[in-house]
Structures are given as structure tokens and as C-alpha cells.
Amino acid sequence: MSKSSPRAEIAYQALRQAIIEQALLPGAKLPEDQIGAHFGMSRTLARATLARLQAEGLVDARPKRTATVAQPTLEEARDIFEVRKALEREAVALTIKRWRPEYGAALEGHVREENAAKARRDDRVSIRLAGEFHIKLAAMSGNKVLQRALAELVSRCSLILALYGRPHSSECAVNEHSQIIAALRKKDIAGATRLMEEHVGSVERRALLADAPSADLDLDAVLSRYARTIEASNAAISLPVGRRKRSS
Ligand SMILES: [Zn+2]
Numbered sequence: 647m648s649k650s651s652p653r654a655e656i657a658y659q660a661l662r663q664a665i666i667e668q669a670l671l672p673g674a675k676l677p678e679d680q681i682g683a684h685f686g687m688s689r690t691l692a693r694a695t696l697a698r699l700q701a702e703g704l705v706d707a708r709p710k711r712t713a714t715v716a717q718p719t720l721e722e723a724r725d726i727f728e729v730r731k732a733l734e735r736e737a738v739a740l741t742i743k744r745w746r747p748e749y750g751a752a753l754e755g756h757v758r759e760e761n762a763a764k765a766r767r768d769d770r771v772s773i774r775l776a777g778e779f780h781i782k783l784a785a786m787s788g789n790k791v792l793q794r795a796l797a798e799l800v801s802r803c804s805l806i807l808a809l810y811g812r813p814h815s816s817e818c819a820v821n822e823h824s825q826i827i828a829a830l831r832k833k834d835i836a837g838a839t840r841l842m843e844e845h846v847g848s849v850e851r852r853a854l855l856a857d858a859p860s861a862d863l864d865l866d867a868v869l870s871r872y873a874r875t876i877e878a879s880n881a882a883i884s885l886p887v888g889r890r891k892r893s894s
Pocket residue numbers: 776779780817818819823845
């Protein structure tokens with residue numbers, strides 16, 4: 647990862663989180679000059695920030711056109727879920743092989759946060775936490791390449807859900823996360839991989855449902871909200887996982 651200015655980093659995190667939480671919907675325009683002005687940085691830095699998000703599949707930026715939040719086609723959406731299912735199975739199997747006692751409590755704590763967000767009907771946080779469950783689990787696999795690939799796929803699934811899913815449907819059924827944790831604790835590789843495959847399959851079915859929503863909104867208002875939160879809490883996703891070294 648390249649080193650970027652603090653402002654560009656906040657802009658990156660704010661945009662990324664706003665896209666994942668569906669505050670910025672697929673197709674929403676992201677003008678460089680407006681983003682640059684909003685975060686007090688040059689258009690060049692704004693363009694670099696958008697390029698970073700494009701590399702993660704979250705933004706569509708082309709020369710001489712205003713960048714937009716990416717709009718994956720149905721075919722891309724199916725491809726993304728296909729790869730995600732394969733990698734999630736692998737993440738579950740590796741996590742069981744490298745299981746540590748503290749993992750169960752860390753995942754259960756996460757599920758409690760998901761339930762709390764659901765109870766207060768905080769859809770945006772529910773969507774983000776649902777994705778983060780999968781990213782935490784991928785981190786526990788001990789494979790950084792797998793973790794990075796899954797983080798990108800999970801973010802792109804959030805876009806797909808915004809584009810094709812029911813309005814305000816959060817990504818995951820939380821009780822299914824609990825069932826997966828129970829199978830992980832038992833070190834039941836066959837059971838856990840089956841549960842994960844079914845779970846991601848049901849997310850996919852919910853995600854590929856409806857018509858695309860409108861992407862009209864007030865970009866500055868959304869960016870202000872996210873930048874404030876991120877500056878206040880420096881809310882980068884942190885993973886409660888120690889480093890693992892492979893012995894081979
Ligand atoms: Zn899930």
C-alpha cells in the first residue's frame with residue numbers, strides 16, 4: 647500500500663465506508679473537484695483516492711468522465727459471488743486448522759454487535775458489521791492474500807446488494823453467523839464449510855433480486871457525515887487477530 651496524505655486517507659476511508667454502508671449508491675457521481683474541495687486537497691489527490699477505490703472494484707473512473715460508484719452487472723455479480731463462495735470455504739477450513747481459543751469469543755462478540763445494530767434498526771451499521779464478520783473470519787485463516795481478496799469481494803457484494811437487493815436488507819442473517827461459529831468451535835470442517843456455503847448462497851439470493859435504486863443524493867452531506875465519524879474515531883477496521891506464521 648502506498649503512503650498517502652492524511653487528508654487523502656480520510657477521504658479514502660470516508661468514501662469506502664459510505665459506499666459499503668450504501669449511503670452512496672451504485673451510479674452516484676463522485677466529481678474529483680467536489681471531493682478535492684470537500685477534503686481540502688488537490689484534484690490530483692482526489693483522483694488518486696478514486697483510483698485506489700477503483701482498484702478495489704468500488705468505483706468506476708474513466709478518462710474525461712465523472713467517476714461514479716461502481717455498478718457491477720448481473721454477470722459480474724454472479725462471478726463475484728462464485729469466487730466469494732470458493733474463498734469463504736477455504737477461509738473456514740484454514741481457520742479451523744489454525745484455531746485459537748480466543749477466536750470463538752472474538753467472533754461471538756462481533757455477533758453481539760450485529761444483533762445490537764439490528765435491534766436499534768441501524769441498517770447502515772448492520773450492513774457494515776455483516777461484511778466485517780466475514781473479513782474477521784478471513785483474517786483468522788492466517789492467510790493475508792486470502793484475507794485481502796475476501797475483503798475486496800465482501801465490499802463488492804455490499805455494492806451488489808445495494809444495486810439488486812431489497813432496499814435496506816442487510817447482508818447476512820445473524821443467526822447463521824452463530825451457527826458457523828458453533829461449527830468452528832467444534833472444529834467441524836465439513837459442517838462449517840457447508841454452513842458457510844449455504845449462508846453465502848442465501849446472501850446471493852437476497853442480493854440478486856430487485857431493480858436498481860436511484861443514486862441521486864447530496865454528496866457533500868454524505869461525505870461530511872462519514873469524514874466526521876472517521877476523524878473522531880479513526881475508525882479503521884481493526885482485526886483482533888495475532889500474526890500467524892506458517893511453518894513451511
Ligand atoms: Zn454473513
